[in-house]
Amino acid sequence: MALDDRKSDGFTFVGTRPNRPDGLDKVTGRARFGADAHAPGMLHGAILRSPHAHARILRIDTSKAEALKDVKAVVTRADFSDKVEFAPGLEGDFWNILENVMAGDKALYDGHAVAAVAATSALAARDALKLIEVDYEVLPHVTDVDKAMLMDAPVIRQGAADYSVPEGMHPNVVRKHESGHGDVEAGFAEADLVIEDHFTTEATHQGYIEPHACLATLGADGKGELWCCTQGHWIVQKTCAALLGIETANLRVTASEIGGGFGGKTTVFIEPVALALSRKANKPVKLVMSRSEVFRATGPTASASMDIRIGMKKDGTLTAAQGTFRLQGGAFPGGPADFTAMCAFAPYNLPHVRQVGYDVMTNRPKQAAYRAPGSPMAAFAVESVIDELCNQLGLDPIEVRPKNASREGTKASYGPRFQRVGLVETLEAAKAHPHYTAPLKPGQGRGISCGFWFNHGGETSVSLALSEDGSAQVMVGTPDIGGSRASMALMAAEVLGIPYENIRVTIADTATLGYNDVSHGSRVTYASGLATIKAARHAVEKLCERAAKKWGIPVDAVKWENGCAVPSGPNAGEFDPLPLADITADMGRTGGPISGHFEATPEGAGVSFATHIVDAEVDPETGKTKVVRYTVVQDAGKAIHPTYVEGQFQGGAAQGIGWALNEEYIYGADGRLQNSVFLDYRIPVASDLPMIDTVIVEVPNPGHPFGVRGVGETSICPPLAAIANAVSAAAGARMRQLPMSPPRILAALKADG
């Protein structure tokens, strides 16, 4: 039997745009999200949160709450595993996560959980919280990344820094990354113009519409069931088991439908708390976060303070680049300063480059991943300086970028040489797009930017089972956050040769499939897709074996074509094509059920690049900015379901518009978050957005059978810079601070005279 490992053209199903399989459920309200689960005798949980940014917890008295007849359980940190211990350098994630989901000796940020209640109603649970007495010793706090690095800053946790931090730095600096090559000073000496500038971005929230919610049951026998909205239920299973001191296999986790995640649902916040309450009350416990809790206590992205220095010759050749990136990721290690540094200059072929990143702790919530964590802010700073270099040297930014662009064989700023990549193709497509040469109206400006992200593989298991009628069920373990059920079905259809509509893809729970890494790193269409293709090919091997047996010929004389077993050549004999459904109809009597499996950690995700074009206009009287035209050009490797790919492109741009123009965490002098509801934290709504045009570039990834590169994250890398460049052009003043809210625009206009 012959099966080509790679396929790059001649697709039947891949590349088409069938209806989404979850469409009807979602428009009719039938889809079940995190808060839609119920159980007999279910209790409702609520969490008491610190009102202080930094405070020692001297005493917690829960007796009055416990005395209420509607209250069935109260938990504090004492109700979690005592085997999860602090390690110097805060190595390992479990202690950090435990400390985040339930405070130990100190409350580390406004909103940090300190106790939780389970009661017979949500109202009773919330009322009971008011009866819990907590004595705090309020401590000095710091929420700004630059201030947190000063030697007189309050220390959030001694001993949290790892090997990488040089002696003499403040204990709040917990990780340092440094990489690059060449001699940057020699490179700057070759330049005709060197620009050095400082940029800042604020923390923004992933802004998923569905708040975190779960239903937990944990019995006295140590066996549990957990239903929750998550991007990865195996990591929830593993983490909750560790935090509660139970065996992993005894906790079955089922992922609900998910109303957005964008990286923010790759960890746990309330799930271990609900399980601890359930174990104590011996009843199922439902826990649903309010929007305010989501803002205060789940992960926004990191905020950043960045210094960039880049040199350019008069002809546009980049000679050297240097960047220092300081990121705060809340009161725990994890700010993605290493990624910010590694992504910053990746689009460019630089003979001399050096990047340094610092991960800094502050009294803010523990940051969580947000689409290409760390990369968008780096692009904002770097691409702003490149734009300014082009302006001052009188060069067209779309001509300068290809001249310096990374391509196959370029030594990346972070070390190795690139394999086949599609940056130049995105720049060429952007230049050829009518948007780039369309006339601008007075008061408008145009900006472009490139962006880069690594993408990821990760542990993956897929199982595919054929039914007697010839339809197929595909069980995957990566929650569908971007249309993956449709793309898995298309890839399985391509291999099996049966219609898309005859394939149902289900997100299996942790008890029914092998381990799966989280839906993150733009990995799902790549890794689960690769596993689906391999599982389908495994099933096809078995189908060919049945046909060979029926025809009495060797299995290598049978091949699979258009959904049928056929003789592989004239020497194999003359037999009519044997359709899949004819084989499966008899499978129970010809060897048993036919299934395919694949379990592996694919390593070959393939990096990706994008180029965005933005037109913006600025109202000089109010400082209001409007994005009037937007075009995304991105390399998808191979678009399996182009509509979903376009949706990812548009979604990244839309979230980037929010991050660039309005969204920000605003802290008062008391360290409390001032804008923890959507009325005050302004994400873009439909009326804020233009139609976002998309161009899919397809430079196949050699690491995937159909050439797929992930598309979910790269789309948010260029927007901050592309919008900042457009707004700076429209305002006639360089914008160095995000968000570019109306007061900041007015201040920039005023400063510019």
Next chain:
Amino acid sequence: MVEVHLWSGLRSLAGGCEVVSVEARDTGEMLRALVRAHPELQAPIDAGVSVAIDGRVIASGLTEPIPEGAEVYLMQRLRGG
């Protein structure tokens, strides 16, 4: 022999070397050999590293073969969002 390029933040843990030569047939052997040669590299390797072999990024696999003469770079461990 495999020549392993270190990111510059690691060089102080490897006697200032930018490149360390080790005997290794795959990524796991290579990481163990690096620690044998420079014990201070244990901490960053335990914290998690990725490996690029001729530009192909291996996020975490310890069994990936390293061809003779391949260009090998150690990288900070890749994660996603």
